[in-house]
Amino acid sequence: MSNRYTLTFTAEPQHIDVMGHVNNAVWVQWMEALATAHWEAVAPAAHQAAYAWVVSRHEIDYRGNILEGESVTAETFIPDEPSGARFDRCVEFRNSAGKVIVAARTTWVMIDRNSGRIMRVPAEVTATFMV
DSSP: OOSEEEEEEEOOGGGBOTTSBBOHHHHHHHHHHHHHHHHHHHSOHHHHHHEEEEEEEEEEEEOOOOBTTOEEEEEEEOOSOOBTTEEEEEEEEEOTTSOEEEEEEEEEEEEETTTOOBOOOOHHHHHHHOO
């Protein structure tokens, strides 16, 4: 169980926009991939089978970028306990020099897979991430 999770992403040709660097939409895709990987690495199989997450809000600060072939280290962490169905997570992307070039706070909402409805985050799910 861990409040933090890290992955590395490398900019490939399909990630590059007309400005020659990673497109802003790709950063959002990487945030989702990071959050999903964290959930899959930490949550018990029963939780993964019972619950799903959807994004309700992204707040992103773009402070830099990377070019094709360059990599970033992405770290996500859970800053606070959930509020009802909402669970915030922070994400930081660091370049090879260790500088944060993209930072975000995203809000995820828990969904009951059986009903498809939004639900309050159960205490046992919270406990998994609030180590």
